[in-house]
Amino acid sequence: VQLRDLRPDLQIEPLRGNLDTRLRKLDEGQYDAIILAAAGLKRLGLSERIRQHIDTVVMLPAAGQGALGLEIRSQHAELTQALGTLAHTPTWLATLAERGVSRAMGGSCSMPLAAFAEWQAGPSHDSEPVLVLKALLGHPEQPFLVHASATDRPRNAAEADAMGRQIAAQLQAQAGEDWLAAL
Structure with missing residues (x-):
């Protein structure tokens, strides 16, 4: 939806299959170009x-893109403690905010929804960083996008999720009932 908005002159076709299948279809000339996750x-x-990276200023990724998570059995407390040093609270909060948008919107892999959160320097040189959350929702059949953004300093999971829900509410208000029903 974002690509269609940026380049209405392009013919966009669905592409299914695993990574090898997608690359093979490109190599066979079935597509002139494809967009894949660089990771x-x-x-x-x-x-x-990889021929080009698309900056988030141009296109927002799906919520949680690039985030890694570890799942450890509860009986492995020693492993949990050892791997706990890998936890990065700012990234965790940013991911929770993005996923909060998706969860509140009822997001799925077929919903034209994107969300991206990024910590940025505060408004003055001596202030704490702020989390900037941007999201957009596309119409499944029309070339329309609605955008929403917020800036905050979430300190915990509940605040990050609330930030995501706030953005989702903005998207829903802009889109309206008919648009949301078409999703």
Whole structure:
């Protein structure tokens, strides 16, 4: 939806399959170009296939893109403690805010929804960083996007989730009932 908004002159076609299938279809000339997650290509040692990175100023990613999570059995307390040093609270809060948007919108892999949270310097040089959360919702059939953003300093999971819900409410208000029913 974002690409269609940016480049209405392009013919956008669905592309299904795993990464190998998608790349094969590109190589066979079935597509002139495809957009894939750079992280997936890098993870598989295919960095040379990346031709361009799309900045978040141009297109917002889906909520939680790039976030990694660890799931550990509760009986492994020692492992939980050892891996706890990998936790990064600012990233966790940013991801919770993004996912809060998606959860409040009833997001799915087919919903044209994007959310991106990023910590930025505060308004003055001596102030604490702020979390800037941006989101957009596309119409499934029309070339329309609604945008919402908020800036806050969430200190815990509840505050980050509330920030996401606030953005979702803004998107819902802008989109209206008919648009939301079409999703």
